[in-house]
Amino acid sequence: MRDSAVDCDVIVIGGGPAGSTAAAWLARAGRSVILFERDMFPRFHIGESLLASVNDALAAIGAADIVRAAGFPQKWGATFMSADGIVERFADFAEAPGVPMPQTWQVPRATFDQLLLRHAAASGADVRQGCRVLDVAVEAGGVTATIQATNGTSAAHAVRGHAVIDASGRGSVLSRKLRLRIDEPRLANLAVFSHYSNVPRREGRRAGDIRIVSRPDLGWFWLIPISAELMSVGVVLPRTAARGFQGVDHGALLERAIGETPAVAALLANARREWPVRIEKDFSFGSRAYAGDRWLLAGDAGSFLDPVFSTGVAIAVESGLEAAQAAADGLAAGDLSARTFRRYARRQYQRYRSFRRFVLGFYTPEFRELFFAENPPLRMFRSLVTVFAGYWRPPLTTRMWVAAFFVLVRLQRWIRIAPRLGAHPMETHGPAAAG
Ligand SMILES: Cc1cc2nc3c(=O)[nH]c(=O)nc-3n(C[C@H](O)[C@H](O)[C@H](O)COP(=O)(O)OP(=O)(O)OC[C@H]3O[C@@H](n4cnc5c(N)ncnc54)[C@H](O)[C@@H]3O)c2cc1C
Structure with a gap:
């Protein structure tokens, strides 16, 4: 493949965990990378409970100490509870075989994502916030991204690279353009959530656990201590259960679901809601492909699964890292074809399955x-x-x-x-x- 003039080796779309990880790794490997992020950080994002496997990816991009220094609540595992709180299953990462660094974090994503994006810039990536990627064209000689300032102050312009990593989250630029998305009708769930203060916690090592409280309608609650004061609280309802809440205002829905779930109601008895109530739905989907000639999808831009096991950020950082490594290998070999990325694509699919x-x-x-x-x-x-x-x-x-x-x-x-x-x-x- 002969490439015409380009502005960088790799264009990364999106500055969430997947994009920042990819950009940081490539920059540290000596590759030129331009990352476009639509928003100006810090910005709110849902997805606050990390898995232990995130530690490996953070170490690989040299960000482990930065995250440790941020002082996020420590998470050692998850407590699964029945709706009445009588049954508890503590999933302790430290007792599971094959988990090298069991302690991980609960993170306010505004802070966590900003740390990672700054780290990508400090590693040498050209990070451009407030820049929306409108389109990506993949040609024989390279990829062209059409960029526009999010505040509309400048005309759209083109930036060229050898390859593109699309890490633009669930709105994925490439996945939509190439119609790759596969719906997951069995996971057409609804999530309603907010942040609360004055929620009691456990003492000691389990203070930072996520609590997952099961509901008899097969929905469930999460309670995630994301700072010394705040508890992220949300309910996920399967489509059939959500029907029972139709026409109910979001705030009232959350309050009603809390009231119906005795273990959660007890924990929130003296709590105060500190944020607006937010809602997300139909968030789970698969993908027909994860890579092709000169392009790779990382994180939610590829696929996303229901948050019940908090896999989102772990998959985002791991796939961001793997996409960066695959792109770097392709650049070194002078072959950025779909064939080169086959192993990457297979691994994403297997992880999803x-x-x-x-x-x-x-x-x-x-x-x-x-x-x-x-x-x-x-x-x-x-x-x-x-x-x-x-x-x-x-x-x-x-x-x-x-x-x-x-x-x-x-x-x-x-x-x-x-x-x-x-x-x-x-x-x-x-x-x-x-x-
Ligand atoms: C209800 C709910 C609860 C969740 N809870 C958890 C949890 O507890 N733990 C967990 O690990 N995960 C959780 N997740 C999943 C988690 O939010 C995502 O998996 C994770 O944020 C994916 O990271 P990402 O980098 O792929 O995408 P994102 O974090 O979404 O980042 C994508 C970035 O791309 C930018 N962007 C989008 N379009 C463009 C464009 N055209 N041009 C430029 N930039 C663009 C966006 O502004 C954004 O910053 C949850 C998800 C939901 C829906």
């Missing part, structure tokens, strides 16, 4: 019945936690335990291995039972 199995499972009664069952086999439970920590491709023994869990989930449909949801404390105390 691997987490998807868990996410789809979580919205079935049989998965939750087994997950909340008393005294689960320890090796099996810890193997699941390895995946919950972000290590989706663990060593063989761990994978076998995970596979065994899914066999039991299938069997649970027909044979009662664990108590049915109707016989479970979380249902007998919940609104479904009452109704």
Whole structure:
């Protein structure tokens, strides 16, 4: 491939975790990179609970110390609770096999994303905020991005590179243009959320846990301590459960869902809402492709899965890193064709499929019945936690335990291995039972 005159090696679209990670790695590898970010940071973004696997990507771009110095709440795992709070499963990343650095963070994304974007610039990337990428054209001699200032003060202009990494999040420039998106009708969920103060926390090491509270309608709550004062609180409702809230104002919906979920209502008894209530829906989707000639999709620009296992930022930083490495390899080999990126694309697809199995499972009664069952086999439970920590491709023994869990989930449909949801404390105390 002979390239005509270009402004940089790689154009990165989007300054979220995926884009900043890609840009930082490429710049540190000596590649010229221009990153365009539509917004001016800091800006609000949902997605505040990180997985342990994020540590590896942060270390790879030299940002681990910067994030550590920011003093975010420490997260060691997740506590899964029944709606009435009687049943608790603590997924401790430190006890899971194959998790090298179990402690991770809960982050206000405005601060976290700004740290990473600044780090990309400090690493040598040309970071241009307030610049929207309107279009990308991929030609034989390079890629051309059409850029316009978000505040509309200047005319659109073109910037050329050898390759492009699209990390523009769920609005993905390339995915929309190439019609790559695959809907996930089984995950057409609704999320309603805000930030609260004065919510009690645990003492010590578990103070920074995310709490996931299961609802009898197969929805669930998250409670994430994102700073010393603030708790991010949100409810995710499957489409069928959301129907029961139709026509209800967002604030009232959140309040009603809180009131219906005794464990959450107890925790928020004296809480004060500090932010507007926000809503997101239909956020899960797959992709027909993750790379092609001269282009790669990273993070949500490729695909996104329901937030129940907090995989979003972990996938974003890992895929950002892998996209950067694939682009650098292609540049070094003088081959930026889809063939060069085949391995990258396969890995993105496999990761998506691997987490998807868990996410789809979580919205079935049989998965939750087994997950909340008393005294689960320890090796099996810890193997699941390895995946919950972000290590989706663990060593063989761990994978076998995970596979065994899914066999039991299938069997649970027909044979009662664990108590049915109707016989479970979380249902007998919940609104479904009452109704
Ligand atoms: C309800 C909900 C809860 C979630 N909770 C969690 C959680 O607890 N933990 C977790 O890990 N993940 C969570 N996520 C997922 C998480 O928000 C995303 O997966 C993550 O932000 C993806 O990072 P990214 O860099 O790919 O995209 P983004 O963070 O979305 O960044 C994309 C960037 O691209 C910019 N951009 C967009 N279009 C253009 C353009 N045309 N030109 C230039 N710039 C552009 C945007 O301004 C943005 O800054 C949640 C998601 C939802 C919907």
